[in-house]
Amino acid sequence: MLTAENRAQIAHLIQQEISQQSPGPLTLKEAKHLAALAEQKAKAIGVPIVISIADTEGQQILFHRMTSSLPASAQLATDKAHTAASFRMSTHELGLLAQPGGMLFGVQANNGGRTVLFGGGVPVRRNGVVVGAIGVSGGTADEDMLIADHALYIFLEHAGRCPEEG
């Protein structure tokens, strides 16, 4: 017969297994952490940005607009996070597929015009599964990508996961 301790250990193992198979959604607390890391980097390079964090379906769970950031960035950051979650792909990669002659040419006209084709939107993965996405807008596309990638790198490292696996 199993002791109470045995049962607790087994329950813990099952829980671990389940959480690895279907990773939990990105929490608001985690989203705040990601946003803080992005804002820190944005300040360091002197670029006021808008940050949006979306859940696995592309719905927004956090929105931060830094003072003096570009007005166009409010919608663009939101839609970058939405795009990266919806396509489970960075906005930069999607943009390469959507060029004239590309596999997804014309895709930016679909889905209500919310699909962004330039850098700054990146999916967040746990155990290879997309659990949300971050969208950054405010600088050049290269600066936005740098900030999003940097925030995600530190975030995954802090969570004890190697970003490459993320």
Add this chain to the structure above:
Amino acid sequence: MLTAENRAQIAHLIQQEISQQSPGPLTLKEAKHLAALAEQKAKAIGVPIVISIADTEGQQILFHRMTSSLPASAQLATDKAHTAASFRMSTHELGLLAQPGGMLFGVQANNGGRTVLFGGGVPVRRNGVVVGAIGVSGGTADEDMLIADHALYIFLEHAGRCPEEG
């Protein structure tokens, strides 16, 4: 004078002739059959998809979203079926006409942004007449096309029609 039997035979012949000239619309039962064939193929190649079936005017009559399919695919599958019915042409063929310098350049910006230019939307024909369309999204454009074409092929074969005539 015609007997009752004669009349019944004539009525039957007229009915046949009419149904050949104006083929009946795609029924929900047929749509379910098409969707089942597409889902079967999607599982076989390991790609969760969204399937949409539209009537001859492009209005949706069936929508199936497989678990874990890409969030962006919900609207894309619907709009692929809508596009294929509305233009009586596969989305892949339409995409070729809409490239820069092409006959329909810019068309994806029209009709409320519902026009999809990449593979996965295919019209369903009876006696050469478009009676609806199938839209598949979830994999690469090539995978979506493969699944849609495969489902349509089996569907038409099962209906005793050669797909080439379809």
Add this chain to the structure above:
Amino acid sequence: MLTAENRAQIAHLIQQEISQQSPGPLTLKEAKHLAALAEQKAKAIGVPIVISIADTEGQQILFHRMTSSLPASAQLATDKAHTAASFRMSTHELGLLAQPGGMLFGVQANNGGRTVLFGGGVPVRRNGVVVGAIGVSGGTADEDMLIADHALYIFLEHAGRCPEEG
């Protein structure tokens, strides 16, 4: 002192001058005539079409959808007439300006997605002033242009005006 006859003559001359300077709007009667000419040509070449006639501001004043015409053509014909009136230019000419690197690149994304860049929309002119536009959709862009141009040619000839001046 002027006689009543003198006055009438002068009033007539002024009226003529004014009507030349600001030509009257396209009437519904004229729109019906234009549509009938387009339908006639469409039947002659075996292409069921949708015809839309817009006033000088691009607002629709007539819409005819021929049986069996392409579902996508309902909005496209309407928007071709709207585009030709709004830009006072044929949709074909506008399309040339909107190619990558062109003067109006990207314009199809503006104005609510109603701007069509391929042939079939043509402005109607009186004394060089745009008084409305015709939009045709249903065949290839070349067929749509042929039908619209043909209808306009006969319409202006019938009105005692040389189409080239139109």
Add this chain to the structure above:
Amino acid sequence: MLTAENRAQIAHLIQQEISQQSPGPLTLKEAKHLAALAEQKAKAIGVPIVISIADTEGQQILFHRMTSSLPASAQLATDKAHTAASFRMSTHELGLLAQPGGMLFGVQANNGGRTVLFGGGVPVRRNGVVVGAIGVSGGTADEDMLIADHALYIFLEHAGRCPEEG
């Protein structure tokens, strides 16, 4: 101890410093001046235009539609001002970045289709800070740019600022 006069002088200096750091918004009176200058130039070159002035967030504060201007220009002028303020960049410059292969390819499909990629929208700056934007539409893109640039040049000169610093 400071006299009342000292205090007033110091307060004045602080006020000056603050106003240089955060320049006041574009007033309606200034917008009217800018519009009058644009209309004057438009008449001089014989091109009826639509003028829109937006605030620093891209919200419209003035809209003037000259008689006989192009119907399409009403929305285009408004959206040119909106674009120039939202991106803090002229619409012409943005258009260069949005070509196929460019850093912002596809951007015109985002932000509700309000982003214009051709000349005629220019930000208005005070001490290097964008305080609003002017949008001009009605002629060719080159004519629209000429009119907007001319109006802005005279406006800044009149305000005692060198346009190059603007």
